[in-house]
Amino acid sequence: MDMKKRINLELRNRAPEEVTQLVLDNCHCVNGEIEGLNDTFKKLEFLSMANVELSSLARLPNLNKLRKLELSDNIISGGLEVLAEKCPNLTHLNLSGNKIKDLTAVEALMEMKMMKRKLVHLKDMRKRKRKKMMRMKMKMKPAQNWEREKKK
Known part of the structure; x- marks a missing residue:
């Protein structure tokens, strides 16, 4: 199942503005990018995208209320500076099982x-x-x- 369909399934007839948790684990993302997730998820506090073959966070929308982000078992190797910009209130981040080879990829998160x-x-x-x-x-x-x- 692709990511857009999974998001629609997880909404369960709710508006994106009402959703506080979204679990997209094990779905398929096209070209290694996020799709179907947008700025309308204003109350989102927990997002899990584990094992979705994600390689880039470039299309991550502004998620100002997001506190917990699960990105384990993907193919992310860099571009984490997007998190500092788009998710300023993040308190928990799981990047285990990704292709991050050295700490320079994580330096942007230090701010x-x-x-x-x-x-x-x-x-x-x-x-x-x-x-x-x-x-x-x-x-x-x-x-x-x-x-x-x-x-x-």
Whole structure:
């Protein structure tokens, strides 16, 4: 089933303006692009497009209320800067199983609110780990000295 038909099926006689969740998993998108999804989905908070052979997010509409986006198991390798522009309130993003080879493809997301929060959290965790490692080294040093003296 193609993406347009799946969207019509998922609407279940509702107007696109009323929909808050949309699951399009395992449908087929033509030429690796989003089709049938447009700016009329103003209240959309959750969108799942897992395993739809998506390679580009260029045709993603403005989804200002979108908080969770599931894009796992597609063939996306870049072009993620669109997310920062079109989905400013995104808090959860799953890109697992895509063809992203290095972190440069994800750099555009660092300006988003959700990524800034996560980045600050990661920095705090690293500081705590460093302090813990230093404490462990300090404890190990006397034991290492004792072993050296024992060998002499």
